[in-house]
Amino acid sequence: MSGSGYLLEVEDLTVSFATRNGTVLANDGVSLNLRPGETLGIVGESGSGKSVLCRAILGLAKGKVTARRIAFDGRNIDEMQPAERRRLRGSGIAMVFQSPMSSIDPVWTIGDQLVETVRHHKAISRREARVEAAALLDRVGIASSARRLDDYPHQWSGGMLQRAMIALALAGNPRLILADEPTTALDVTIQDQILALLMSLQRESGMAMIMVSHDLGVIAETADRVAVMYAGRIVETADVRDLFQEPQHPYTAGLFASIVAGSGQDKMLMPIPGQPPDLHSLPAGCAFAPRCPRVRDNCHRTVPRVDTTVARGNACLFPLSEALAVEQRQ
Amino acid sequence: MTERASKQPLIAVSHLTVEFAVRSGFGGFRGGARPAFRAVDDVSFFIYPGETLGLVGESGSGKTTVGRALVSLIRPTTGHITVAGKDISNLTRDDRQALPRAVQMVFQDPYGSLNPRFSVERTLAEVLSFHKIVPQVEITAEVRRLMETVGLPASLAASQPRQLSGGQRQRVGLARALAVRPSVLVLDEPVAALDVSIQAQVLNLLRELRATLGLTMLFIAHELGVVRYVSDRVAVMYRGAIMEIGTSSEIFSTPQHPYTKSLLAAMPRLVPEKRSRPPVLSTEVESGIGQGCRFRARCPLAAPICATEPAVVKLSSTHFASCHFAA
Amino acid sequence: MKTEVATPGVLERIAREVGSWSFTLKLGLLLMTIIIFMAVFAPWVAPFDPELQDFDVILMPPDLTHLFGTDNLGRDIFSRVIYGARLDLSAGFLMTFVPMVYGVPIGAYAGYRGGWVDMVVGSVTNMAIAFPFLVMIIVVVAVIGPGINAIFISVFLLGWTMYARLARAEMMVERTKDYMLAARVLGYPTRIIVLRHGVPNTVASSVVFSMSDFTLNILLLSGLSFIGLGIQPPTPEWGAMIADGKEFILQAWWICTMPGLAIVLTGTALSLIGDGLARRLGSRHGSAG
Numbered sequence: 001m002s003g004s005g006y007l008l009e010v011e012d013l014t015v016s017f018a019t020r021n022g023t024v025l026a027n028d029g030v031s032l033n034l035r036p037g038e039t040l041g042i043v044g045e046s047g048s049g050k051s052v053l054c055r056a057i058l059g060l061a062k063g064k065v066t067a068r069r070i071a072f073d074g075r076n077i078d079e080m081q082p083a084e085r086r087r088l089r090g091s092g093i094a095m096v097f098q099s100p101m102s103s104i105d106p107v108w109t110i111g112d113q114l115v116e117t118v119r120h121h122k123a124i125s126r127r128e129a130r131v132e133a134a135a136l137l138d139r140v141g142i143a144s145s146a147r148r149l150d151d152y153p154h155q156w157s158g159g160m161l162q163r164a165m166i167a168l169a170l171a172g173n174p175r176l177i178l179a180d181e182p183t184t185a186l187d188v189t190i191q192d193q194i195l196a197l198l199m200s201l202q203r204e205s206g207m208a209m210i211m212v213s214h215d216l217g218v219i220a221e222t223a224d225r226v227a228v229m230y231a232g233r234i235v236e237t238a239d240v241r242d243l244f245q246e247p248q249h250p251y252t253a254g255l256f257a258s259i260v261a262g263s264g265q266d267k268m269l270m271p272i273p274g275q276p277p278d279l280h281s282l283p284a285g286c287a288f289a290p291r292c293p294r295v296r297d298n299c300h301r302t303v304p305r306v307d308t309t310v311a312r313g314n315a316c317l318f319p320l321s322e323a324l325a326v327e328q329r330q
Numbered sequence: 331m332t333e334r335a336s337k338q339p340l341i342a343v344s345h346l347t348v349e350f351a352v353r354s355g356f357g358g359f360r361g362g363a364r365p366a367f368r369a370v371d372d373v374s375f376f377i378y379p380g381e382t383l384g385l386v387g388e389s390g391s392g393k394t395t396v397g398r399a400l401v402s403l404i405r406p407t408t409g410h411i412t413v414a415g416k417d418i419s420n421l422t423r424d425d426r427q428a429l430p431r432a433v434q435m436v437f438q439d440p441y442g443s444l445n446p447r448f449s450v451e452r453t454l455a456e457v458l459s460f461h462k463i464v465p466q467v468e469i470t471a472e473v474r475r476l477m478e479t480v481g482l483p484a485s486l487a488a489s490q491p492r493q494l495s496g497g498q499r500q501r502v503g504l505a506r507a508l509a510v511r512p513s514v515l516v517l518d519e520p521v522a523a524l525d526v527s528i529q530a531q532v533l534n535l536l537r538e539l540r541a542t543l544g545l546t547m548l549f550i551a552h553e554l555g556v557v558r559y560v561s562d563r564v565a566v567m568y569r570g571a572i573m574e575i576g577t578s579s580e581i582f583s584t585p586q587h588p589y590t591k592s593l594l595a596a597m598p599r600l601v602p603e604k605r606s607r608p609p610v611l612s613t614e615v616e617s618g619i620g621q622g623c624r625f626r627a628r629c630p631l632a633a634p635i636c637a638t639e640p641a642v643v644k645l646s647s648t649h650f651a652s653c654h655f656a657a
Numbered sequence: 658m659k660t661e662v663a664t665p666g667v668l669e670r671i672a673r674e675v676g677s678w679s680f681t682l683k684l685g686l687l688l689m690t691i692i693i694f695m696a697v698f699a700p701w702v703a704p705f706d707p708e709l710q711d712f713d714v715i716l717m718p719p720d721l722t723h724l725f726g727t728d729n730l731g732r733d734i735f736s737r738v739i740y741g742a743r744l745d746l747s748a749g750f751l752m753t754f755v756p757m758v759y760g761v762p763i764g765a766y767a768g769y770r771g772g773w774v775d776m777v778v779g780s781v782t783n784m785a786i787a788f789p790f791l792v793m794i795i796v797v798v799a800v801i802g803p804g805i806n807a808i809f810i811s812v813f814l815l816g817w818t819m820y821a822r823l824a825r826a827e828m829m830v831e832r833t834k835d836y837m838l839a840a841r842v843l844g845y846p847t848r849i850i851v852l853r854h855g856v857p858n859t860v861a862s863s864v865v866f867s868m869s870d871f872t873l874n875i876l877l878l879s880g881l882s883f884i885g886l887g888i889q890p891p892t893p894e895w896g897a898m899i900a901d902g903k904e905f906i907l908q909a910w911w912i913c914t915m916p917g918l919a920i921v922l923t924g925t926a927l928s929l930i931g932d933g934l935a936r937r938l939g940s941r942h943g944s945a946g
Contacts, residue, residue: 187552188593189610258529403841438835
């Protein structure tokens with residue numbers, strides 16, 4: 001067990017894909033830390049690399065993954081044997097995916113899938129596993145759990161399936177849950193339910209969470225700390241309160257100015273100009289420079305990086321609060 | 331529910347009901363009564379010239395069906411839709427051919443709403459040419475003008491959809507709809523599939539066009555916040571019926587229907603505080619609709635009286651709610 | 658703001674497109690080009706007149722003068738194979754692509770309309786599929802006599818069904834896409850929606866299948882000629898050549914084998930193209946944004 005006390009440490013993670021039009025870095029030098037019981041929110045839009053990051057942590061990423069270090073509870077994941085890594089998935093780290101309709105196998109009953117997962121982590125009989133499966137469904141708020149074990153996924157609504165997916169994730173009693181946009185595909189009132197459920201489960205079990213979302217409202221209600229991603233890189237990290245009160249990176253500020261919630265009909269939205277980044281042809285220097293209202297010459301020359309050893313960092317040469325620029329590492 | 335028209339509406343939807351036959355077994359050829367699914371149940375509303383009506387609902391609310399009925403993609407089972415005084419289910423041949431020039435639609439999915447084999451130029455030129463909007467020689471110029479109106483650089487004219495970003499494709503879809511110079515635009519969740527920063531761009535564009543082109547719009551969305559930004563009035567739908575309708579400020583500041591209040595309360599707050607409050611609605615949507623108020627099964631205010639269909643309560647000349655407890 | 662990207666020139670676009678083709682596709686196209694080239698320029702490529710009989714050189718094994726040897730009438734097999742390519746390729750082309758031209762729109766229209774139109778077209782399709790092809794050939798031959806025309810008529814009557822089915826299946830998926838709905842809302846008539854918007858986007862599987870169909874049609878033609886229902890001698894055609902050579906298979910194996918190899922080579926080239934196309938068109942289908 002490492003003395004740092006971090007549950008998850010990722011240092012300098014890079015995921016690259018070889019495509020027809022050249023190499024693409026879906027994640028470029030991403031570093032982050034997570035303490036037990038903490039929730040890290042990851043904010044990003046398309047092309048930010050936030051989903052690839054989750055998969056890379058679990059070793060499920062499709063491209064070439066290189067990192068100086070990916071460690072869970074002090075143990076380096078790449079040093080693990082495949083069997084140990086498999087056991088890690090589900091019991092150490094579990095994942096909840098975005099679209100439950102396409103992430104749950106449609107040809108097996110909910111119960112079968114739960115039982116299989118439970119037995120993967122504990123050597124118990126099918127009957128005992130079924131009892132546990134029903135208990136898991138209870139925990140995630142599915143009524144008449146014993147009867148519903150024999151339902152097929154197509155009989156359930158989106159919200160119920162997402163609860164089932166959370167149950168599957170909990171089956172191994174994980175210490176960390178990666179939630180990749182768990183509510184994006186759901187109705188607003190159901191999203192509300194699922195977020196409440198995730199937070200209460202977290203309080204109850206003390207597990208850590210990485211909540212990936214493009215929705216700053218979801219992040220506000222679930223995260224302790226936040227990392228903002230753009231074009232495969234982390235551009236800002238901060239405590240959630242600091243991020244909302246005083247965003248440092250122009251992209252983060254731009255995101256806040258783009259959201260409708262909170263603006264009346266009269267206040268104009270100030271959208272970020274330009275197009276989302278094309279990972280095939282990123283500009284030299286800062287990836288956000290083409291869209292940045294504060295851009296200056298130097299921005300085209302150097303790629304600013306976030307210093308993740310400090311609690312609050314941003315990858316900008318001229319952040320909104322100049323005082324913080326002094327700490328910037330190039 | 332029915333509002334009373336105060337001035338001449340451009341769109342009048344009156345007791346619109348849309349039922350879909352539920353297919354079963356052998357392509358529906360089963361003896362006996364075929365159960366029908368009522369997607370839209372006795373919906374009525376007006377849209378006045380130059381106004382934007384926001385139509386909000388979650389999945390299963392019927393809002394998309396209403397939008398499609400308005401552009402004649404779906405035929406009403408009962409009820410009438412009138413555009414500029416003419417009933418669109420009962421048109422003469424000439425009127426039917428003229429309808430696409432009056433009412434157009436912008437679709438949700440930026441990836442499926444454009445023909446993957448047509449360049450931007452070709453998509454737009456085809457519309458202009460088919461409807462003879464401008465003489466043949468002026469088509470290229472008109473295409474450029476349309477692209478400029480929606481904020482697309484002229485250099486993208488020869489691009490194929492797969493070379494464009496989601497936001498750019500939506501702009502093309504918007505340009506295509508505007509090409510016929512319609513008086514009414516139905517937008518079916520036009521920004522739902524876009525990144526937040528691009529959503530804001532497109533919403534601003536819509537507000538601008540609304541002002542410069544004097545469009546009358548039906549803006550369909552599942553998110554109240556988005557609807558608020560572009561709409562003058564808002565109608566909230568649940569399981570096929572309108573629960574509440576009013577001006578934007580009435581709906582957002584003084585909502586009367588429990589469902590509207592739930593929708594507003596369920597939106598994640600932009601306050602950085604880890605949530606500990608319970609969900610606004612704790613149950614799932616029930617499968618069948620019983621008698622009386624269709625929101626009864628999930629409503630925090632549900633009482634025995636709700637077993638009877640609530641009457642429409644008039645709260646102001648513009649604000650109506652369908653609830654026994656509306657003030 | 659976004660910098661404008663200059664549209665690349667036509668040549669550059671072609672070069673980039675061709676560069677992205679898989680090795681399979683390029684190899685298949687190369688082989689096919691060579692075969693077609695030789696067929697088109699047969700009078701210049703072939704060293705001898707394919708029908709020239711020379712009783713001094715009958716049943717000669719392959720050598721430097723007669724690359725594929727000679728048959729029992731002293732005719733040069735190499736020249737006959739090349740001239741045979743003209744027939745097999747052009748007949749195969751017509752037998753494949755003519756039915757495709759009307760099969761695809763029929764299927765696409767049925768798939769788009771659905772309902773009773775689909776049912777009627779479906780019944781007609783099933784009848785055509787169920788009808789035994791050999792019986793049709795025999796009947797037509799009985800009416801107009803043996804020869805290539807009988808084959809054409811039979812294939813044109815019955816060979817469109819697979820294309821109709823493939824196009825229908827793809828159209829049933831495509832018609833739910835928003836751009837098709839948009840075309841309806843824009844007021845385009847059904848004819849334009851199906852033919853101009855729908856068909857180009859539903860034709861992919863038909864095109865891939867047409868490569869297999871081409872090969873099968875060449876085999877069909879060869880097979881029918883083999884049993885005497887197709888091309889009549891002395892016209893060189895690969896199947897007919899195999900038939901002619903079967904009595905000499907033990908002493909002059911080259912008479913059968915060479916045309917057989919030609920069929921194999923053409924079929925392989927077409928399969929490679931089909932594979933390459935499947936991957937190319939499929940990738941365009943699958944990749945979303």
